[in-house]
Amino acid sequence: MRKVALVGTGLAKFTKDDVSIESLMLLAIKSLFENTQNVTQKDIDVVLTSTSDNSKYLSSIISELTGLTPKISHSVESLCNSGANSTVSAFAYVASGLADVALVIGAERFDSPGLVLEWDKSRGQYKHPIYWSSMFTKAHMRKYGTTKEDLAIVSAKNHKNATANPYAYFEKEYSIDEIMQSKNLTEDVRLLDCSLPCSGSAAILLVSEEIAKKITDCPIWITGIGQKTISAGFTKNTDLTTMKSTIDAATDAYKMSNIQPTDIDVAEIHDAFTICEIIELEDLRFAKKGKGSNYARNCYETQDRKINPRGGLIGSGHPLGATGIAQIVEIVQQLQEKAGKRQVQDAKVGLVQNMSAAATSSTVLILQS
Amino acid sequence: MRKVALVGTGLAKFTKDDVSIESLMLLAIKSLFENTQNVTQKDIDVVLTSTSDNSKYLSSIISELTGLTPKISHSVESLCNSGANSTVSAFAYVASGLADVALVIGAERFDSPGLVLEWDKSRGQYKHPIYWSSMFTKAHMRKYGTTKEDLAIVSAKNHKNATANPYAYFEKEYSIDEIMQSKNLTEDVRLLDCSLPCSGSAAILLVSEEIAKKITDCPIWITGIGQKTISAGFTKNTDLTTMKSTIDAATDAYKMSNIQPTDIDVAEIHDAFTICEIIELEDLRFAKKGKGSNYARNCYETQDRKINPRGGLIGSGHPLGATGIAQIVEIVQQLQEKAGKRQVQDAKVGLVQNMSAAATSSTVLILQS
Numbered sequence: 221m222r223k224v225a226l227v228g229t230g231l232a233k234f235t236k237d238d239v240s241i242e243s244l245m246l247l248a249i250k251s252l253f254e255n256t257q258n259v260t261q262k263d264i265d266v267v268l269t270s271t272s273d274n275s276k277y278l279s280s281i282i283s284e285l286t287g288l289t290p291k292i293s294h295s296v297e298s299l300c301n302s303g304a305n306s307t308v309s310a311f312a313y314v315a316s317g318l319a320d321v322a323l324v325i326g327a328e329r330f331d332s333p334g335l336v337l338e339w340d341k342s343r344g345q346y347k348h349p350i351y352w353s354s355m356f357t358k359a360h361m362r363k364y365g366t367t368k369e370d371l372a373i374v375s376a377k378n379h380k381n382a383t384a385n386p387y388a389y390f391e392k393e394y395s396i397d398e399i400m401q402s403k404n405l406t407e408d409v410r411l412l413d414c415s416l417p418c419s420g421s422a423a424i425l426l427v428s429e430e431i432a433k434k435i436t437d438c439p440i441w442i443t444g445i446g447q448k449t450i451s452a453g454f455t456k457n458t459d460l461t462t463m464k465s466t467i468d469a470a471t472d473a474y475k476m477s478n479i480q481p482t483d484i485d486v487a488e489i490h491d492a493f494t495i496c497e498i499i500e501l502e503d504l505r506f507a508k509k510g511k512g513s514n515y516a517r518n519c520y521e522t523q524d525r526k527i528n529p530r531g532g533l534i535g536s537g538h539p540l541g542a543t544g545i546a547q548i549v550e551i552v553q554q555l556q557e558k559a560g561k562r563q564v565q566d567a568k569v570g571l572v573q574n575m576s577a578a579a580t581s582s583t584v585l586i587l588q589s
Numbered sequence: 590m591r592k593v594a595l596v597g598t599g600l601a602k603f604t605k606d607d608v609s610i611e612s613l614m615l616l617a618i619k620s621l622f623e624n625t626q627n628v629t630q631k632d633i634d635v636v637l638t639s640t641s642d643n644s645k646y647l648s649s650i651i652s653e654l655t656g657l658t659p660k661i662s663h664s665v666e667s668l669c670n671s672g673a674n675s676t677v678s679a680f681a682y683v684a685s686g687l688a689d690v691a692l693v694i695g696a697e698r699f700d701s702p703g704l705v706l707e708w709d710k711s712r713g714q715y716k717h718p719i720y721w722s723s724m725f726t727k728a729h730m731r732k733y734g735t736t737k738e739d740l741a742i743v744s745a746k747n748h749k750n751a752t753a754n755p756y757a758y759f760e761k762e763y764s765i766d767e768i769m770q771s772k773n774l775t776e777d778v779r780l781l782d783c784s785l786p787c788s789g790s791a792a793i794l795l796v797s798e799e800i801a802k803k804i805t806d807c808p809i810w811i812t813g814i815g816q817k818t819i820s821a822g823f824t825k826n827t828d829l830t831t832m833k834s835t836i837d838a839a840t841d842a843y844k845m846s847n848i849q850p851t852d853i854d855v856a857e858i859h860d861a862f863t864i865c866e867i868i869e870l871e872d873l874r875f876a877k878k879g880k881g882s883n884y885a886r887n888c889y890e891t892q893d894r895k896i897n898p899r900g901g902l903i904g905s906g907h908p909l910g911a912t913g914i915a916q917i918v919e920i921v922q923q924l925q926e927k928a929g930k931r932q933v934q935d936a937k938v939g940l941v942q943n944m945s946a947a948a949t950s951s952t953v954l955i956l957q958s
Contacts, residue, residue, distance in 0.1 A: 221686045267818070274643045277668045277702045280821035280950055291841070292666035293818040293950060294674040299646045305663040308687070315685035316590045318677070318814065334645045337832040391694055445687065450635070452649035472660070577840055581662060 222510070224314045224369035225439035226587065228256035228425030229549040232387040234418045234537035236330050241273045242328040245282050246432075248421035250544075252323075255283040256425060258435045266322035267293040270306035271541035272299055272334025276484050282322035282325060292319055299334050300492065302326065303422070303544020304447075304574035304583035310426045311442055320428045326538035326546070327421035334495050335417050335540070335575060339564070350414065352578040353493035359460035360495055361408065363510070368408070370513035372399040375534055377520040378491060381545050382531025384561040387546075389418045389537030413494040415532075420539035422546035438556045440570075444477025444586030446470055454578045463496075463579035466503045470573070470584045477586040481505035485567040486554045488547035490575045490582075491532040500573055501527070504584070529554060529562045544574035548585065555589040593683045594801035594808035597625030598918040603787045603906035605699050608884045610642045613696040614651050617790035617911075621692075625794060626805045628690070635661040635682050635691035639675035640910035641668055641703025642696070649693060661688060668703050669861065671695065672791070672913020673816075673952035675945035679795045680811055689797045695915070696790035697908035704786050704909070706946060719783065721823050721947040722862035723775040726827035729864055730777065732879070733951065737777070739882035740863040741768040744781050744903055746889040747860060751900025753930040756915075758787045758906030782863040784902035789932030791900040791914035793921070807925045809939075813846030813955030815839055823947045830864075832948035835872045839942070839953045846955040850874035854936040855894075857916035859944045859951075860901040869942055870896070875952070898923060898931045913943035917954065924958040 230252025232244055253259070267290040269279040279293040292313055296306035306589060310322035328334070352556045360366045376396050382388035386409040394402075394412055402412040406499035432439040446469035450456065457464075474480065489504065491497035498512035506527075519527055530536055530550040533543060551570035553559045568589050575582040599621025601613055622628070635660040638648040648662040661682055665675035672695040679691035697703070704715045730737045745765050751757035763771075763781055771781040801808040815838035819825065825835075841848065850873060858873065860866035867881035875896075876884035888896055899905055899919040902912060920939035922928045937958050944951040 231843045272645050274702065276641050276666065276707070277946060280818050280945070281665065283818050284821040284825070288818075289820075290818050291816045291838075292674070292677065293667050293816075294671065296663050298648065298663035299647065302663065305661070308661065309663070309681070312678070312681035312685045312687050314682045315687070318684070320680050333643065338645070437797060447662075449649050449652050449657075449659050451658075452646055452653040456653070469660075518796070546749055574651070577646060 221313045221315045222317060223429040223544050224311050224426055224442050225429065225444065226424055226552045227432055227435045227439050227442050228254060229422040229425050229552050230251050231410040231546065231549055232389045233387045233423040234420035234539060235344050236403050237419050239419055240276050241271060241327055241329055242285060243283060244419060244421040246285060247382065248319060248325055248423040251287055252425060256511065261287045261530050263321045264288050265290050265319045266310055268306045268310055268324045269295045269296065270302040270324065270326035270527045270545060271328055272297055272302060272332050273329060274333055298581065299576040300540050300543060301574050301576035301581050301583055302541040304585060307544065307548060308445055308583065314426055320431050322426040323423065324545060325421065325423040326542035328541045330417050330419045332417065332540050337477050349492065350405050350409060352494055354409045356460050356535060357408040357495040360499060363461050366498060368400055369396060371413050372396045373520050374491065374494040374516050375399045376495045376530050378532040379514060381525055381529055382535025383479050385536060388531050388535055389416060396406040396518065409493065415492050415534045415538035418537035418539050420537060420542045420547050422542045424545055424548055438445045440495060440552045440555045441588050442585060443588045444473035444479060446472030446584040448580050449581040451580045454474040462497055465579050465582035466500060466573060466575060469582040470504050473586050484571045485569050486529060486551060486564040487527055487571040489528060491528060491534050491574040504573060509563050525562060529564055547574060551587050555587060591686060592686045592798040593680050593795055593811050594798065595793055595921045596796050596801055596808050597621050597657045598806045598921050599624060599792040600756045600915065601790040601919055603789035603908060604839040606788050608788055610640060610644050610696055611650060611654060612699055613788060613790040614694045615654060617694055617792040618655055621792040621794060630656045633657050633691045633692050634659050634688045635679055637675045637679055637693045638664045639668055639671040639693065639695035639914060640664065640697055641671060641701050642698060643702055662775060667950065668945040669879050669909050669912060670943050670945035670952055671910040672949050673954060676913065676917060677816060677952065679813055683795055683797050689800050690797040692792065692869040693914060694790065694792040695911035695913060697910045699786055699788045701786065703908050714914050718861065719774050719778060722864055723778045725829050725868065726777040726864040727866065732830050735867060735882050737769055738765060741765045742889050743866045743885050744768045746885060747780065747897050747901040747904040750894055750898055751904025754899045754905060755823035757900050758785060759904050768773050778862065784861050787905060787906035787908050789908035789911045791911045791918050793914055793917055809921045809924045810957050811954060812957045813842035813848060815841030815953040818950040821948045832868055832872050832951065834943060834948050834951035835869060835944060839873050839950040842953040848938060850956050852938050853940045854938050855898060855920060855933040856896055856940040857919050858897060860897060861907065873942060894931060896934050898933055908923055916941045916943060920956050
């Protein structure tokens, strides 16, 4: 397996703007090429688009609009986990030797057809993700005594982190009180416990080791990959206090990179709802089971940006197909020491966890400078 | 790069039935597992779905419905070329070492949203593929003297071949006269010059060399891969008598497999319209430029099944996301000498050419026993 490096990143600001999926993608690509030296259009031999948008032939349209004529070009879809899936697909193209330079662009509009879980008939009327997050929350509260304040702390921390991210949808801090007083959507989940669907895009460039040396003196290597799909329907989840697909994906990613959870300096994890970050901190083995809240609280109180330094999904917004790519962009910039006011000091090893639909599938990536 | 073998195939009959995309995929998967020994659900570590359907999270839904819990799971979309793209993606996962056993399922409903080319605004009202096929036809007629009878022969040949394919939509032969008298859709293209959108599905299993030995004594190896996207919009085509993306893809595929066009024993090529097969015979270098018609006529007159033995798209029907996979299924069965009444004698080397949208992108695969 050939080594694969991340050598370029691009972002478009997350907004509620009514802008086409093509325009969103072009903004992130323009940003990437402005930030990346020594790459020309003719070097790109893979273009993958990541989205839940209904557009067809989007990777070819984007290629034409940007003057690219890749060998490999298609769209990848797996709901909120599309971004990490498209990245792993690009990794495989380069690692196998089929390609040398892969451009991956994720984008979504605020009104994406991927927002409502039409596919899980077993949910009855409860198609909106708010319902599974509510069930996770209640289960974790019952078993581990997690409180509404614990949830609010995750939101306060990530909103605070997002104030240093110029691409985030949210631009202001929220106090724990404000979060706890925000509108109740279910008994346990309030409006500010939720990430917000929005319009946005992100792009990354993956290259072979040989090409990486020509493009940059700070390549970031993808050293660990873990993925798992346990189901599509939520009703197969027998323990609502844990994310089995994330546990499996993390186990494989740690093993492949020969890294322990304690080696991770910075991580972007999939806080679609506040309870997700708490459970993921446990399932990624940053905290013992039931102690995810304590871990997040400590980060908040010590102003440690280690977890979700760009503000995660809660602070940045959640444009489905772009989210996984935007997470990777943040970790690359952190490991390249280019994260500005968000910089985590001495970050050498990073982790990305991206998941879909009540964690019925997950991807975990380990990145290293 | 690890060697990758095709070791299992499955098909569902192509029809105009109003059946769900999930049901279509399940039929092909059931067929594959009935035909394939020594593989269990737990062995599958990649599930890719190929379709232009608007369904979201389809690969996870299909995994759940079939009791699979893969590591890697997502959908791939690139209009009519989705099938070959998903196959190359699965190849990359196995070739890179990220996975060992990949299930790829392509399916489409007769009313797919991929049928109309909404994306190419430059076409104005002429969004239906019939218009580009008509322009290709007129250009080839002008430059090379191709006749309406030449077109009709391609259709007659492929419809005749399809009568030996139990999964084909069409089940009867058409005479050259019947084809030439069929309804004129444009000045140069008649109804029986066209492939028909339909409902259908196809599945294949790709595995590493080590696994292949355990599953079958007749693995079929993917030895050549070529892909090219030249644009998304038709207006960039400056020469309408040729398919530049197919030429480029074929050049790379022949080079990778170290095979010459004359080495090919059997081929499935993308006859979305009769003119396509004629141009492809030339651009794949089976015939000299301008002589594709002669080549097809010779196959028809000598009853040589070498080109499109299952009946191609014209005889079998064209369920977009399934087409590329169904082409591969046919070549695998031919090389395994399991093609029954359609068997091409002594077939050792096969070719698949799958393309999208006026050949703005193409994939060429070389398969060998």
